[in-house]
Amino acid sequence: MESIGVAMTTPMFTYLEQQLERRFNLFKLWNHPLDSHFLQENAQSIRAVVGCTKSGADACLIDSFPALEIVATFSVGLDKIDLPKCMEKGIRVVNTPDVLTDDVADAAIGLAMAVSRRISESDRFVRSGSWTKDRFGLATRFNGKSVGILGLGRIGSAIAKRAEAFGCLIGYSARSEKHHSGYKYFPSVLDLAANSQILFVSCALTEETRHIVNREVINALGPNGILINVGRGAHVDESELVSALLEGRLGGAGLDVFENEPHVPEQLFELGNVVLLPHVGTDTIETSIAMANLVISNLEAHFRNEPLITPVI
Numbered sequence: 448m449e450s451i452g453v454a455m456t457t458p459m460f461t462y463l464e465q466q467l468e469r470r471f472n473l474f475k476l477w478n479h480p481l482d483s484h485f486l487q488e489n490a491q492s493i494r495a496v497v498g499c500t501k502s503g504a505d506a507c508l509i510d511s512f513p514a515l516e517i518v519a520t521f522s523v524g525l526d527k528i529d530l531p532k533c534m535e536k537g538i539r540v541v542n543t544p545d546v547l548t549d550d551v552a553d554a555a556i557g558l559a560m561a562v563s564r565r566i567s568e569s570d571r572f573v574r575s576g577s578w579t580k581d582r583f584g585l586a587t588r589f590n591g592k593s594v595g596i597l598g599l600g601r602i603g604s605a606i607a608k609r610a611e612a613f614g615c616l617i618g619y620s621a622r623s624e625k626h627h628s629g630y631k632y633f634p635s636v637l638d639l640a641a642n643s644q645i646l647f648v649s650c651a652l653t654e655e656t657r658h659i660v661n662r663e664v665i666n667a668l669g670p671n672g673i674l675i676n677v678g679r680g681a682h683v684d685e686s687e688l689v690s691a692l693l694e695g696r697l698g699g700a701g702l703d704v705f706e707n708e709p710h711v712p713e714q715l716f717e718l719g720n721v722v723l724l725p726h727v728g729t730d731t732i733e734t735s736i737a738m739a740n741l742v743i744s745n746l747e748a749h750f751r752n753e754p755l756i757t758p759v760i
């Protein structure tokens with residue numbers, strides 16, 4: 448397979464780069480301006496694109512490679528791939544589901560715990576020397592809270608399972624009711640938020656779920672409510688979130704994702720009731736290796752004309 452051109456859109460994980468380099472003719476696109484010279488020399492040999500949450504395959508990139516057969520994303524999220532375009536051109540698409548589910552769910556619970564028990568804030572209190580002069584105030588418990596989950600897919604279900612172990616009462620919103628889950632279904636996101644003390648966002652980003660957490664949903668969650676987002680930044684109307692936190696209309700937030708990564712609204716930096724992560728929900732060594740291996744196995748299967756392991760299209 449050494450002669451097959453594979454284009455990686457941005458640096459994502461050194462191990463993945465090394466494994467791709469061993470098997471394919473790897474083009475690291477960040478080292479090559481996508482100019483006419485590069486395309487003239489290489490476009491015909493590039494049969495696969497490997498993208499990620501930062502940089503996937505938009506219509507322009509897809510059109511640049513006329514021999515493109517498959518797009519593999521080093522992520523479960525598909526929002527950086529022009530799926531209709533891939534469908535139209537008969538380009539296969541694969542992602543990395545399942546292997547990352549537990550780590551994202553762990554990160555979500557970690558954020559909920561960090562916000563409710565004020566863990567990051569109390570860590571800063573100790574480091575700054577404030578403990579020698581003052582007492583740290585009270586937090587609120589995580590266990591036993593009513594939890595709402597937006598999207599009861601693989602990750603949402605893993606969050607629910609963990610929250611259940613903490614004695615939380617689970618409700619969810621999803622496109623359809625999952626009768627076997629045993630959790631309370633809320634057809635309306637607004638009702639879910641009104642009945643939750645902590646709202647987790649873990650659905651896929653689509654046109655229907657963009658800004659699904661809007662001003663009304665935030666207000667329904669209320670001044671004691673906590674929002675946890677491990678989905679995508681665009682699930683939440685970020686400027687509404689910032690003003691709700693500044694005005695005390697929302698109790699707190701734990702965010703792994705933002706609308707314009709890596710840029711985060713600076714007003715959030717001043718708020719103690721907010722915990723901010725740099726989109727690291729999947730970033731453990733174990734999961735990253737499993738994701739990379741899945742990308743490789745899918746590409747190898749494709750080029751051997753074998754069934755794809757995790758096909759999207």
Ligand SMILES: O=CC(=O)O
Binds near residue numbers: 522523524525547728
């Ligand atoms: O955000 C992470 C992913 O989509 O895998």
